[in-house]
Amino acid sequence: MRFPLFLLPLLLVLLCVIPGFAQTYAVNGIISSTDNGEPLAGATVSVPALQAGSLTNEKGAYTLQLPAGTHTLQVSYLGYQPISRSIRVSNSGTTINLALQPVSSQLQEVEVETNTLRQKLNDTRMSVEKLSSREAKLLPALFGEIDLIKTLQLKPGVQSGGEGSSGLYVRGGGPDQNLVLLDGAVIYNPSHLFGFFSVFNPDAVKSVELYKGGFPAQFGGRLSSVLDVDMNEGNNESIHTSGGLGLISSRLTVEGPVIKDKATFTISGRRTYVDVFTRQINKWSEGKEDYNPIPDYYFYDLNGKFTYKLGANDQLYLSGYYGRDFFNFDNNGFKFGFNWGNTMAALRWRHKYNPRLYANTTLSATSYQYTIKNEFDVFSLDLTSAIRDYSLKTDYDLFVDGGHSIRFGAMATYHGFTVGKLNTYNGDSLTIGAGSNYKAAEFGVYAADDYQVNARLSLNYGLRLSGFGNSGKVYMGLEPRASAKYNLSETVSLKGSFASMMQYIHLVSNSGASLPTDIWYPSTRYVKPQRSQQVALGVSKLFGNGRFLLTNEVYYKWMHRQIDFRNGANLFLNDSLESEFLFGKGRSYGNEVYLEKTKGKTTGWIGYTLSWTERKFDMEDNTEDINGGNWFPARYDRRHDLNVVVLHKLSKRLSLTGVFVFSTGDAYSMPVARFAFQDVEGEDAAVVPIYLRRNGFRQVSYHRLDLGAVLKLRPKHGEADLTFSVYNAYNRRNPYFVYIEQRKDEGDGRILGFQAKQVSLFPVVPSVTYNFKF
Amino acid sequence: MTRIFLYLLLPLLLLLCSCDLQKDIEVELPPYAPQLVVECYLEPGQPFRLTVLESSSYFETPQPVVVDDAQVYITYNGKRTEVPYKPTYNESSGRLYTHVSDEVMNGKPGDVYDLEVRDEKGRKVTGTTTILPKVPIDTIEWKFNEKDKAYLLTSFQDNPNSADYYRYFVHQDSLKTDPDQNFTSSDNLSNNKRISYGSGFDYEQGDVVIVTLFHIEKQYYDFLNSTADARNANGNPFAQPAQIESSVQGGIGIFTNLAFDRKVVVIK
Structure with a gap:
């Protein structure tokens, strides 16, 4: 039993309360x-x-x-x-x-003292990564597209889904186990272009906070992380315009006061324009024999925020997001259209009752949906899946004498699910109609106390009660949360945390990537909620005259009722989807070392994670197992993960940045054997691969160096800079996937042999972005 | 479906110098014990005939290993028939068989047949199939576009009282070539409906088209889909590895029967 061993130091720290302070x-x-x-x-x-x-x-x-x-x-x-x-x-x-x-x-900004390291040392919270949009904008980026999520992947304990992916895999959790909040409202699919870019426009975002563990009680509904994204509020002084012209997209933001000192607005938009070029290529190649047109693809997103000061004690915030990806294809009478995206609106009212009591009440609506339309002659098909939420939550902050800062609140959400709604038509008449609709309600009530016991010890403990109801079936869960910080000396602090989490809605995806067709599914009579418990212990040491902070955190996470799918599961058009589910368990444990420097001309961090992430699906809960019912590594189980981020201010106008990433290769499945399958007719026998162990092979290590430079220009008005990025500077062929190629004789088509091939995605990719503000 | 996303990648990849993004690598495979692979389709009016081969480790010699010591028995209504080892090539279908009987199969819908295959290494494969009735093709229609290309539309009526599975082939000119269209479907969403299968604008005036509609067992449907999934998983970064769902026990393969309606039309 590892659990008590992990808890022992935590308990010791908790018991070490020294009474008798002033x-x-x-x-x-x-x-x-x-x-x-x-x-x-x-x-x-x-x-x-x-x-x-x-x-x-x-x-x-x-x-x-x-x-x-x-x-x-x-x-x-x-x-x-x-x-x-x-x-x-x-x-x-x-x-x-x-x-x-x-x-x-x-x-x-490079030399700005970020969250002073000393304060980080003294913070009760642990396992939290904070990042500002300004910070992310300095770092090199793929195609020059600044992405806060990808920058977060450079922090210890956070993994990417693979080359170029903006998926977050936090301490062994999947991307469906992240609670992604934009100004307090949930965003269900936070990626564009099947995971290569996140939906967060860096100009619209002020900062992001990622909780990897030690979750505060006000958050619930997902197992593995909370990504809390704050949108920028408009400038209160004057109207400003900022934006950027990049290799594949451009963005523009306008912000300013509506009524001075009372109301502000900000509105941001961005759009990709690869489709402009591909359409031109298609036009040039029109009429060519055997030419297949390149499909049309683009995405855009819009962010807006409006603030209004009602009085000395009241303020309103209205935030909105609308983003869509479009994919269209038209060839030989066959039309295919595919669009997907998130829509969100949130209205928050902040009220100060007195200097000790504040309340925030948020009413929000959010949805994610995808629609596929297919037309051929008189036949057509449309398929839609969606999740729509309406949510109300209220949070109170109460400051009480004796060192207590109490937070309590409640939330209620109505979920509407449309799962695989299919209609096929012949002319105007409906030939097939299928799909399911579900309505569900989720709630949570919580209270937590942030208690500063004395100058050395602070505690944060709380309890969340959550529940979920769908078609008469109700689930409830108690989720205790606790964290503690104890200062051993002026420069050393110990921290510990425990968090229990429940997740009532589940992502139906067996692709291992963030695909737009991944859909959300509620807990039902048959599909029980997911659960996790996590313990973490940490020690932080400040040294070098307060310029360096070294943190070490060790964690263990248990995950129950994890979901995978039956062999050959049909997740796409299936009216009894839950019969395809398999239930199992997961575990993740590891150690994260983090060294950061935030002062001086050279700043940055080094993060190293040693971790294990495994899953098990046996016959205990299922009629079918995976991997013979034995533990198997998750695809993103990476034993070693090292990130080095360096920012150096060379002069007032020029700063240089570098990012180096090294990680153990992904676990993947490869066929170990094959057989010949003749089928009923036809001369050529097919080679059918036989897979044995799930994720039983390892790709070679992944490593990559990105370089960047920000050159400040001197325009007549406002500010401007050129941001240069070189992704994968030494042109490493990192593995994306591996397959087995069949080698045939060019003459008689005889199979000569088989060869394993490794495919890489991005070679060296240089880019430049022009940014302006006036 | 996940293949669509590979096409989605195209515009992005065009921007890159995508040359040289593949390379040969060496992968060490764990030891593998070969299994018997059986392919047997019973067809009324035809002899019992099947292929017994062996699976092999992926990087071994590419030619399939024939199991010449395999003994094959088919049992119907208590009568056990041995199917002898007799390698045969069927000209019309281009198929090879390792075992062929002299006796002709005359099963009626509802009849149950059992298969047993054993070899000298002690391996044993068994399976069962129930003969299905044919589902007749109602109509085969076509429609030309302005470029004088036609699409094909085949319609039939689904049976209301059962869960049915179908396989659809369209060959041009001869059954020896691979079919233009080859897919399976179930009546999961279309029970008791008139079902139509279409094509692209693939045909011209004068084309000879052979349309075959198989009414298949669920175990055959599952086997076909699992082999297709396994083949697609090799080379698709978004796919999960699929296990082969054999209809036989003790090895790999399929034991089923072929109940089909076939029509030949000339596009005019």
């Missing part, structure tokens, strides 16, 4: 930006002399427990100038609101 008083307030007055979530507020610190919540609010006296309060936030302020504490309820000044250009 009386403390609550100090609270809001940290905002001087630029547009918007609150800054995740800013660090601290009194270094007392080793006391706190992070602001998503509304910019913080609370600290300080003894009476005069203290130096430090506040810092990624991309902003840190400030220090002397404060006097004599009783509880002291309110200190502060505004930080942003660093104006991207180049200067």
